Amino acid sequence: MWVISRGWLNAPTVRDSRLEQELFGVRFPNPLGLAAGFDKNAEAVGKWQSLGLGFSEIGTVTSRAQQGNPRPRLFRLAEDRALINRMGFNNEGASAVARRLAAAKPAIPIGVNLGKTRDVPLEQAAADHAESFRHLRPFGSYFVINVSSPNTPGLRSLQEKGPLTEIVTTLKEIDGTKPLFVKISPDLSTEALDDVLEVAHDQRLTGIIATNTTIGRKGLKSNVKQDGGLSGRPLFDLSNGLLSHLAASADKRMVLIGVGGIFSGGDLYTKISLGAHLCQIYTGFVYGGPKTAPRILREFLELMHKNDVASLEQLRGSTR
Ligand SMILES: Cc1cc2nc3c(=O)[nH]c(=O)nc-3n(C[C@H](O)[C@H](O)[C@H](O)COP(=O)(O)O)c2cc1C
Numbered sequence: 001m002w003v004i005s006r007g008w009l010n011a012p013t014v015r016d017s018r019l020e021q022e023l024f025g026v027r028f029p030n031p032l033g034l035a036a037g038f039d040k041n042a043e044a045v046g047k048w049q050s051l052g053l054g055f056s057e058i059g060t061v062t063s064r065a066q067q068g069n070p071r072p073r074l075f076r077l078a079e080d081r082a083l084i085n086r087m088g089f090n091n092e093g094a095s096a097v098a099r100r101l102a103a104a105k106p107a108i109p110i111g112v113n114l115g116k117t118r119d120v121p122l123e124q125a126a127a128d129h130a131e132s133f134r135h136l137r138p139f140g141s142y143f144v145i146n147v148s149s150p151n152t153p154g155l156r157s158l159q160e161k162g163p164l165t166e167i168v169t170t171l172k173e174i175d176g177t178k179p180l181f182v183k184i185s186p187d188l189s190t191e192a193l194d195d196v197l198e199v200a201h202d203q204r205l206t207g208i209i210a211t212n213t214t215i216g217r218k219g220l221k222s223n224v225k226q227d228g229g230l231s232g233r234p235l236f237d238l239s240n241g242l243l244s245h246l247a248a249s250a251d252k253r254m255v256l257i258g259v260g261g262i263f264s265g266g267d268l269y270t271k272i273s274l275g276a277h278l279c280q281i282y283t284g285f286v287y288g289g290p291k292t293a294p295r296i297l298r299e300f301l302e303l304m305h306k307n308d309v310a311s312l313e314q315l316r317g318s319t320r
Contacts, residue, residue: 004051005043007046007050009050009290010051011050011051011052011290011291011293012052013050013052014030014052014297014301016301018301018310018311018312019031019300019301019312021313023255023278024179024206024207024255025179026141026142028054028055028109029049030053030054030297031268031277031278031279032052032053032268032278032280032300033054033055033056033280033281034048034056034057034280034281034282035057035282036057036058036059036111036113036144037060037087037282038282039056040060040061040090040091041097042058042100042104043100045100045101045104045110046104048106051292052293052297053108053293054278055108055110055141056110057110057111057112057113057144057280058101058110058111058112059097059112059115060091060113060146060149061094061112061113061132061136062091062114062115062116062117063094063120063131064117064119065091066088066089066090066091066093066117066119067090068087068088068090068091069090074086075226076286077220077222077224077230079221080220080232081287082231082234082235082283083231083282083283083286084224084226084227084228084231085151085213085228085231086227086228088151088152089117089118089149094132095135097135097136098135098136098138102138102139109142110141111142111143111144112136112140112144113183114132114133114143114144114145115147115149115152115155116129118153122154122155122158125158126163126167126169126170129167129170129171130171130174133171134174137175142180142181143171143178143181144180144181144183144209145167145168145171145183147159147163147183148185148211149212150213150214150229151228156187159184159188159196160192161198161199164199165199165202168180168199168205172203179206181205181206181207181209182196182199182208183208183209183210183211183212184208184211184242185212185214186210186212186213186216186235186238186241186260187215188242197246197250200254201251206254207254208246208256208257209259209280210242210243210246210256210259211243211260213228213229213230213235214229214231214234214235214238215230217230231282231283232261232283232284232287233261233283235260235261236262239258239259239260240270244275246275255277257278257279257280258271258275258276258278258279258280259279259281259282262280262284263287263296265299265300265301265302265303266303267284268296268299269300269315270319272315272316273315273316273317273319277316281293281296284296
């Protein structure tokens with residue numbers, strides 16, 4: 001982060017009209033963005049475009065600054081191309097992040113991911129989100145309600161209809177013009193996922209981000225026994241399952257952001273063909289390094305060419 005925030009890393013940007021799209025009034029130069037949790041404090045917010053990314057999501061930001069969990073809290077499972085993390089929303093708090101965003105001039109769209117402060121009771125989650133939103137409202141192309149991190153006790157219960165509706169309506173009362181997304185856990189049952197969809201439809205959310213990390217440990221080769229959320233390759237099929245379900249059930253105007261286990265252009269191709277409008281990457285970037293995004297986009301364009309696909313729109317949902 002230190003090196004990236006100084007602009008010392010660059011990767012050749014892949015520009016191609018087939019990668020561009022306009023969604024909810026925002027122009028995206030390409031469909032691959034940085035997932036939340038990498039630039040929690042917007043320290044490198046003006047720099048992600050020079051690594052070839054099409055948008056970046058900052059946060060999770062909480063209303064108050066917090067330390068997160070004690071270290072160690074991030075573990076590599078190299079054999080599995082995976083990570084386990086229990087960071088616990090370490091961040092500088094909404095007003096500090098807002099000051100940084102106010103000074104930045106990012107060339108790509110910025111998502112702002114909001115979460116509940118650990119010390120705030122679950123019943124006050126809506127008011128806590130509202131406080132962050134008041135600070136950060138001017139600075140996001142879109143906003144995310146993150147109710148899916150496994151590392152804040154009880155947080156994922158906020159995905160239930162009542163609490164989620166309360167958070168959404170509270171934010172909409174403050175400013176109903178901002179595109180709002182909810183980010184979901186891959187560990188939701190189909191019924192719980194349908195409940196989220198119902199809230200998303202009723203409240204006219206802009207879209208859904210699928211998915212956060214899993215608490216499951218299926219199919220791992222590594223013997224790393226640590227609590228936290230698992231990301232990377234082992235999450236690919238699981239998150240794709242939820243994405244497919246959403247694509248099949250959500251109404252057409254709902255924007256889907258696919259995240260979980262993207263390492264190659266083929267992975268990006270799969271998620272878009274399942275119905276994603278945009279995708280995000282975290283673990284693949286950790287293992288692949290600074291040239292990851294342009295490599296993935298070049299591979300993706302080759303696949304489009306090979307399969308005679310002329311646009312993202314044509315590809316989207318083609319395997320449904
Ligand atoms: C170290 C680490 C920290 C993360 N922090 C956050 C976070 O603060 N907020 C959030 O919504 N997701 C967070 N995530 C989840 C990612 O945004 C993403 O949903 C997940 O890692 C799956 O994508 P991937 O397989 O490409 O890593 C974090 C992931 C990792 C590995």
